[in-house]
Amino acid sequence: MGGFPILSVMLLVPLIGAIVCLFLDAKPARVVALATTMVNLALGIVLWANYEIGGEQWQFQEYHALFAGFAYALGVDGIALMLIMLSVFLMPICIGASWDAINKRVGEYMAAFLFMEVLMIGVFAAQDLFLFYIFFEAGLIPMYLIIGIWGGDNRIYASYKFFLYTLLGSVLMLIAMFWMVNASGTTYIPYLMEYDFAAEAQTWLWLAFFASFAVKMPMWPVHTWLPDAHVQAPTAGSVILAGVLLKLGGYGFIRFSLPMFPDASAQFVWLIWGLSMVAVVVTSLIALVQHDMKKLIAYSSVAHMGIVTVGLFAFNVQGLEGAMMIMLGHGLVSGALFLCVGVIYDRLHTREIARYGGLSINMPAYAVLFLLFTMASIGLPGTSNFVGEFLALAGIYQINSWVAFVCTTGIILGAAYMLYLYRRVCFGQQVNDDAAAMPDLSMREYLLLGPIAAAVLWMGVYPESFLAPMREDIAWLDERLAEAEPASDANLQQVAAAEGEAQ
């Protein structure tokens, strides 16, 4: 790539687009926003194509020292690359999903989304601790406005809850960052990832970061902002929330908590496992009794994120790869599910499950795509989530079979609520006349759902394309975690055997 600052350009393009959109009328704003996101998608593909698998750990680096020891430092490894790809892939789809659904203050809406894109790419590409924090935290402002201005009836409550919950989570992380910079003398994330903090300090630092990432993730019991935010947000807002924003928590764990505080991560492993197990089972059960489609999918997100955290804290390669694959797969699938809800919401203006029924008769194409994403959410082999869930559970099984057992229950429950949802929406009698009269997918909706369906199948059939860039980084992380790895079932037996021999 020579010296071309592609990451900066990817930040700059949507930023300029956003500022332009602010001053445009509805129609040109839509076009500008779509064009901008498409340009960024193209840049993202260039980025991926030029990413050298097996090359240096950090590529496309840019470094400009700023004041007071800070730096404008960008760069990606395979993990960040994949998450950036997810963001730039979902963005044009979000703009497309808002094409007709958003009629008021379109310019500002598009600007808010483009700002979101800047901040999301920035979070994944930042290599300076405080630069990361600024991008991480600034995302609150556009999301607050998106939920609050273009959201549903109860949007005010949801927007407050979203804002304050996530803010409270992140401020403690800032204090921890100050401490880390003070102790290590650098704000450069790649150095910090190799820096060994004192064991006692790690505990506190880990907890401060945990407060932030657990809320973003979201983990049970601090997940309650998510269903509210999802239900009230406009469709595209939900897509971006589920597709990318939820990944910030997982990315935080994989970039900060695990490599920077390996000992504390091992120390708190039961906290994570415990919360994740509760999340997987409890939120799945909650999802089972929802009447609102968006709420159901929101709770299913919490359950899926529970499996991500378990995979991350399995301390082995399979677990980490699995967690990353679920994050990518879930980003696509839950985004697509929210779009599916949006499709019928645009027609009938209700998310009440009981108001639909028998849609497979009048909307066959819709029913097929919805079925594909339902199956992907369940984790059917051949779809993206299967790869991720299988790897994550295989990873955790090696270290604790009970945790794996409980989490697998969650997957069974996941099948239950998703199939139950699908049955009530698409199968059965056409009890509601207005629902029965709805037309099938329009061209625009095909264009939104089609690419996601292709990506989901691609990830399911040939996950190597996605795993290959991340392999070395995950191997590095696994090595970094090797010393801290908690005793597993297998290890315990070996230890017991060794002790037995010694006697």
Next chain:
Amino acid sequence: MDYAASFALIAPELVLTISGLVLLLVAAWGGDKASRMISIAAAVSLGGAFALAAPAVCTGATGLDTMAFGDLFRADAYANLAKLMIFAAAGAVLVVAPRFFTGIGEMRAEYPILVVFAALGMSIMVSATNLLTLYIGLELNSLAAYVLAAFLRDDERSAEAGLKYFVLGALASGILLFGMSLVYGFAGTTNFMGIAEAVQGDLSTGMLFGLIFMLAGLAFKISAAPFHMWTPDVYEGAPTPTTMFFASAPKVAAVALLARVMMEGFGTQVDAWRQVVIAAALLSIIIGALGAIGQTNIKRLLAFSSINNVGFILIGLAAATVTGISAMLVYLAIYVVMTVGSFVAVLLMRDAEGNQVEGISDLAGLSTTRPALAAVMAMLMFSLAGIPPLFGFWGKFVVFEAVVQADMLALAAIGIAASVIGAFYYIKVVKIMYFDEPAGTITGEGDTPHWALLFICAAIVSPLGYLLTPWLGELADGAAASLMLPA
């Protein structure tokens, strides 16, 4: 110390004194008709004082060369940086005041003159290195301020604000004076350096009492909790340009003064005053945040916001390090810009007849009727809440960084967690402007000076403000380093 050198050091104060007195004579003969000319002249003299104060800041002046009149007064980089903020804020008041007072037919020639005298008082306060200079500056500022609060003499709320401010301000001055007399009695000197020598070793009970009384008196002046009671009433009742003045310049002066007394005079007794400062800081943050939640008047809301911000400023002081003082100065500078910006925005809230509107509910739907004003206001609110990438975040950033470097992690954690409470009411204002249906009351147009001022504030508060950070940090570091801390 020869007098020529001393007079050279007090050049900004001389400019203000002479121009204030001359303008007073002009006002006596010219009457209210001359008020426009006097406003301009006052602004020019503040600009002159600004220019005279600036070099010392840039060079980081410190040491013997900055002492005037046998160390009654010090024109070091620290004092002069505070002066720059004070003069800038006072100048901003002079820009907005004429339109406000002419609008209600109350423009008088005395207003700009009182602002000049108040600025002079504050300028003496921040340079004071002696309890007597300190008190003279403080009272000169206060007396001008009482009149400024009660300036609308036919308006009951303004009169009430003036009276309340006067009675409570006099009480606080009394407390401060009592503390000073105790300090003098036990130290045998009124000079800060002399006090620093006298308080080596164990602190006597009398001295401790003196210190606490002085802290209480000064806490009143910066409206830190639990001495904040007067703030909402005075801020609401006083004419809006005056409120803007109170919320900006005197805060800088009193905080800078407080920090100088504590660091130079009692720098060896940090443990004696740090806990008081910490308590006041946390109380201010929490009370400022909780008190603001139920407010319906935007000026009262900003009053609580200023209490809240003072808490963060005091956190910088609580670090009791040079870094902490530097962080405090950076925070103050950003705070002044945000406050001036917010009040200019409030001044632009006018109904069709050009009357001021102060209800928060009147802001409803402002983003559809007045998108530019709403956008700037939203930026200011997010900035006050300390959300990156707006510049207000940087103030909180440096303050908490300093506290963590001073190894006061519990304070940092509690303080920053409490800042989230404050975020609630700032985003409530944004919610009212952006999410609610338009109320349609705010229709009046602004004029160029207001918009220009608002634009400058908005530009600084926006992410562009970060371009200033190296420069601002350098000035603040130089200023903090110029304090002569006891070894």
